[in-house]
Amino acid sequence: MPDRDTSTLHAYHGTCLRVDLTAGAATALPLPERRLRQFLGGSGLGTLLLLQENAAAADALSPEASLAFAFSPLVGSPLTTSAKFAVVCKSPLTERINDSLASSGFAIAGKKTGHDAIVLTGKAAVPSIVVIDEGHVHLEPAGDLWGLECSATQQRLQERYPGGFEFAVIGPAGENQVLYATISHDGRHAGRGGSGAVLGAKNVKAVVVRGSREIRWAHPEPLIAYARQLSKKSFGPATAKYRELGTATNLLVFNRLKALPTRNFQQGSFAGAEAIAPESLAETRSRTRAYCAACTIGCEHLYSLDNGKDRVRLEYENLFALGSLCDIRDPEVVLLASKRCDELGLDTISTGGTLAFAMECAERGFLNAPWLRFGNGESLLRAIELIAARQDLGDVLALGSRRLAEHIGHDSIRWAPQVKGLEMPGYEPRALQTMALGLAVGARGADHNRSGAYEVDFSAFVDRRQISEHTARLAAQSEDKAAIMDSLILCKFLRGVFEDFYEDAAEMLHLVSGWDVASTELQQIAARIVTAKKLFNIQAGWSPEEDTLPARMLSEPLPDDPHAQLGPAEFKDAVSAYNLWRNWTEEGWICAELRAQLDLDAFPAAGGP
Amino acid sequence: MNLRVEFYGIPRSRAGVSDVVLTFETPETTFGEVVSEIANQFPQFAFSCVLGDRLLPSFSANINGDRFVNDPAMVVHHGDTILLLSSDAGG
Numbered sequence: 001m002p003d004r005d006t007s008t009l010h011a012y013h014g015t016c017l018r019v020d021l022t023a024g025a026a027t028a029l030p031l032p033e034r035r036l037r038q039f040l041g042g043s044g045l046g047t048l049l050l051l052q053e054n055a056a057a058a059d060a061l062s063p064e065a066s067l068a069f070a071f072s073p074l075v076g077s078p079l080t081t082s083a084k085f086a087v088v089c090k091s092p093l094t095e096r097i098n099d100s101l102a103s104s105g106f107a108i109a110g111k112k113t114g115h116d117a118i119v120l121t122g123k124a125a126v127p128s129i130v131v132i133d134e135g136h137v138h139l140e141p142a143g144d145l146w147g148l149e150c151s152a153t154q155q156r157l158q159e160r161y162p163g164g165f166e167f168a169v170i171g172p173a174g175e176n177q178v179l180y181a182t183i184s185h186d187g188r189h190a191g192r193g194g195s196g197a198v199l200g201a202k203n204v205k206a207v208v209v210r211g212s213r214e215i216r217w218a219h220p221e222p223l224i225a226y227a228r229q230l231s232k233k234s235f236g237p238a239t240a241k242y243r244e245l246g247t248a249t250n251l252l253v254f255n256r257l258k259a260l261p262t263r264n265f266q267q268g269s270f271a272g273a274e275a276i277a278p279e280s281l282a283e284t285r286s287r288t289r290a291y292c293a294a295c296t297i298g299c300e301h302l303y304s305l306d307n308g309k310d311r312v313r314l315e316y317e318n319l320f321a322l323g324s325l326c327d328i329r330d331p332e333v334v335l336l337a338s339k340r341c342d343e344l345g346l347d348t349i350s351t352g353g354t355l356a357f358a359m360e361c362a363e364r365g366f367l368n369a370p371w372l373r374f375g376n377g378e379s380l381l382r383a384i385e386l387i388a389a390r391q392d393l394g395d396v397l398a399l400g401s402r403r404l405a406e407h408i409g410h411d412s413i414r415w416a417p418q419v420k421g422l423e424m425p426g427y428e429p430r431a432l433q434t435m436a437l438g439l440a441v442g443a444r445g446a447d448h449n450r451s452g453a454y455e456v457d458f459s460a461f462v463d464r465r466q467i468s469e470h471t472a473r474l475a476a477q478s479e480d481k482a483a484i485m486d487s488l489i490l491c492k493f494l495r496g497v498f499e500d501f502y503e504d505a506a507e508m509l510h511l512v513s514g515w516d517v518a519s520t521e522l523q524q525i526a527a528r529i530v531t532a533k534k535l536f537n538i539q540a541g542w543s544p545e546e547d548t549l550p551a552r553m554l555s556e557p558l559p560d561d562p563h564a565q566l567g568p569a570e571f572k573d574a575v576s577a578y579n580l581w582r583n584w585t586e587e588g589w590i591c592a593e594l595r596a597q598l599d600l601d602a603f604p605a606a607g608g609p
Numbered sequence: 610m611n612l613r614v615e616f617y618g619i620p621r622s623r624a625g626v627s628d629v630v631l632t633f634e635t636p637e638t639t640f641g642e643v644v645s646e647i648a649n650q651f652p653q654f655a656f657s658c659v660l661g662d663r664l665l666p667s668f669s670a671n672i673n674g675d676r677f678v679n680d681p682a683m684v685v686h687h688g689d690t691i692l693l694l695s696s697d698a699g700g
Contacts, residue, residue, distance in 0.1 A: 316700030
């Protein structure tokens with residue numbers, strides 16, 4: 001399509017702000033309409049920008065590395081749950097593409113600066129705050145903030161920058177370049193893959209944004225009418241679980257199905273599940289709800305600690321990673337551990353995964369840490385502090401389970417709970433085998449946000465403990481849907497309200513941008529985004545052997561459910577089928593013809609056939 | 610015949626109990642009959658989770674922790690345990 005003058009665009013500004021931290025200079029770069037339509041925003045747009053930056057070639061923690069805050073066409077609109085942004089960079093943990101999303105005011109204020117994305121590259125000479133006030137960019141010293149935890153940093157910034165500013169910050173874990181450090185905004189986190197370490201390596205403590213640039217909508221009145229309908233649906237049964245109970249209510253269900261990873265994935269059920277389940281917590285602790293900006297669901301459920309004063313956001317992933325995975329049965333410890341991770345800026349899944357792995361290694365006598373044991377809450381809390389500070393054993397724990405396995409040896413990589421270096425979320429792959437494939441092939445590693453294949457396993461369409469001829473297609477379709485949701489961006493907790501997701505997504509995009517986008521075009525956009533991520537990974541050194549699960553999961557049934565078993569040969573066949581479904585080669589390489597078809601031929605695919 | 614029904618998540622909060630044992634006069638029954646019987650016993654559950662003899666799409670059922678079911682004609686047997694839960698397993 002011909003590129004229009006960006007000043008005539010709706011829903012977009014048509015520019016990306018590129019900040020060179022080394023030079024202390026910023027440039028507004030045009031974003032052609034053709035590319036915006038091809039990649040939408042958020043995760044898709046961020047991937048495009050990283051490909052253009054040739055970011056795959058750079059070490060993730062080097063000054064040459066680039067990190068993109070990518071907004072999206074729906075941000076600022078009245079559509080519920082649309083105030084979200086993506087942080088896209090090369091992960092220091094996986095050395096592959098990483099896109100993590102967070103919500104709320106930063107997305108709205110960031111887009112109002114007049115840019116669809118902000119790319120940071122280079123390295124500030126001293127700890128700094130990147131201030132983007134409308135189109136004006138400057139660095140301010142952050143020496144007084146360095147060392148502060150996330151909420152304290154946010155509070156100090158609010159005092160220092162009153163009047164409409166929003167903040168993305170790192171905690172001590174990011175400063176110390178823990179490879180799974182987060183970027184925090186308003187208590188929420190762009191959590192996975194270590195984007196906080198990338199900011200820390202750039203000497204950036206915080207990014208501060210404010211703007212007043214209005215965003216024009218193509219069809220404002222129908223957009224408002226549509227948004228009202230969507231909000232109404234968001235109060236219905238499809239989101240009741242999130243509104244009333246939160247994600248943590250998964251715990252008892254997963255436990256009952258023996259799909260709850262326990263003791264470093266050595267079991268699928270947990271004797272302490274009832275004790276830490278939100279249903280029990282709600283009986284003894286006060287609970288409040290919180291909302292992201294522009295959200296009508298309000299999925300966040302905060303529980304009080306024993307002191308009655310502090311409150312902790314509790315999600316299923318925290319509960320599994322810091323509870324069952326480490327065999328912690330004391331709810332106060334799980335809540336405290338979650339809070340400390342949030343404050344220090346640590347990804348809870350990778351923290352719990354790495355520690356559970358270390359606990360098993362210590363138990364087997366392969367790691368000299370007699371204090372670190374399953375079920376020992378004190379040692380869990382102590383280890384979290386050591387990781388963030390990178391002290392003693394914490395220095396190697398800060399590298400994640402894959403590197404820890406390399407450090408330990410003894411073939412411990414077989415039970416390191418990771419794919420591509422990213423620790424696995426709370427979905428036992430042997431018990432949820434469509435999800436198992438989704439976890440193995442995910443571009444950013446083992447991941448429950450870029451693949452929602454567990455939904456297929458929780459349906460009558462498949463036998464969840466059996467890979468079938470449909471597994472590849474179902475896993476790919478789930479990933480495609482997530483690619484669109486993460487690029488538009490809409491909260492995934494809304495997905496149950498759409499009868500035909502692609503039709504609705506096309507309608508929303510039409511109302512904000514004016515583009516007449518058919519469902520089929522959106523499906524091609526999804527395929528392009530997923531393929532672009534794979535292309536990045538190929539450029540970064542991907543090999544087909546990465547698309548698998550830890551060897552233990554492919555060689556041993558789940559001890560508490562002998563029917564839950566994966567075989568290496570059938571699993572490899574499923575990966576091949578997935579690759580072919582994507583029109584990649586059987587091994588997963590991308591041919592020149594497909595790159596041309598998806599308009600990705602500007603980006604070379606090094607390696608492969 | 611006796612069946613055990615376990616409630617999780619929203620179904621539990623609507624039913625107000627974590628589980629119940631149902632008794633039928635026949636040696637086997639259908640999943641639709643089970644849903645209807647639960648709806649009779651737990652009106653709040655019926656109001657939020659049931660349409661006729663089916664669960665609303667936001668809710669799922671699983672038999673014995675093995676198979677997910679949505680066909681009302683599916684036969685269930687004495688001793689089966691039916692789990693009722695939210696369809697959306699996202700976390």
